[in-house]
Amino acid sequence: MLKKIFLLTTLLLSFNALACWKVEGELAVDGESWKINQKFIHNKDYSFPMGTFILTLSIKPGEKNNHQLKYSLMEKKGITQVLVTKGEDVVSEKETEEIFAKGVEGQPNSIITIKITNI
Numbered sequence: 001m002l003k004k005i006f007l008l009t010t011l012l013l014s015f016n017a018l019a020c021w022k023v024e025g026e027l028a029v030d031g032e033s034w035k036i037n038q039k040f041i042h043n044k045d046y047s048f049p050m051g052t053f054i055l056t057l058s059i060k061p062g063e064k065n066n067h068q069l070k071y072s073l074m075e076k077k078g079i080t081q082v083l084v085t086k087g088e089d090v091v092s093e094k095e096t097e098e099i100f101a102k103g104v105e106g107q108p109n110s111i112i113t114i115k116i117t118n119i
Contacts, residue, residue: 021067025096025114027055029073029084039119042067052076053084059116065093073101073110084110091116 025036027050034050040059048055053075060068072086085101091114099112 020119021059021093022117022119023057023059023114024117025112027053027073027110027112029053029110030108036114040116054081055112062090066090067093067116069099069114069116071099071101071112075107082107084108093118 021040021042023036023038023040027034027036027048032051034048034055036048036055036057038046038048040046040057042059042061045056045058048057053073056072056074058070060070062068067090068088069091070088073084074081075084083104084107085103087099087101089097089099091097091099093116096113096115099114101110101112103109
């Protein structure tokens with residue numbers, strides 16, 4: 001019985017480990033840049049405060065080595081938040097991708113450089 005419990009626990013933990021990515025990259029807005037180095041679990045939102053900006057990223061698994069990256073960039077102005085840009089893009093594993101995100105009207109453009117590695 002103890003062996004069955006141990007085997008079941010090991011299987012459940014290993015399935016969770018298969019759904020992880022290491023995300024490395026950089027966000028550049030208005031001449032400022034910030035680094036990203038984070039472990040991601042698919043379909044979960046991650047928010048990064050970067051100066052006056054808040055970057056939110058989420059990865060949805062796709063076919064083969066192509067995955068859907070969903071991003072949103074907000075700017076803090078006092079007690080309010082203003083949308084700078086948001087969108088979705090397909091990124092490949094183990095390749096550095098650059099996403100040129102056009103800002104909404106009156107907002108700056110941004111560049112998201114990202115590399116996804118399956119861990």
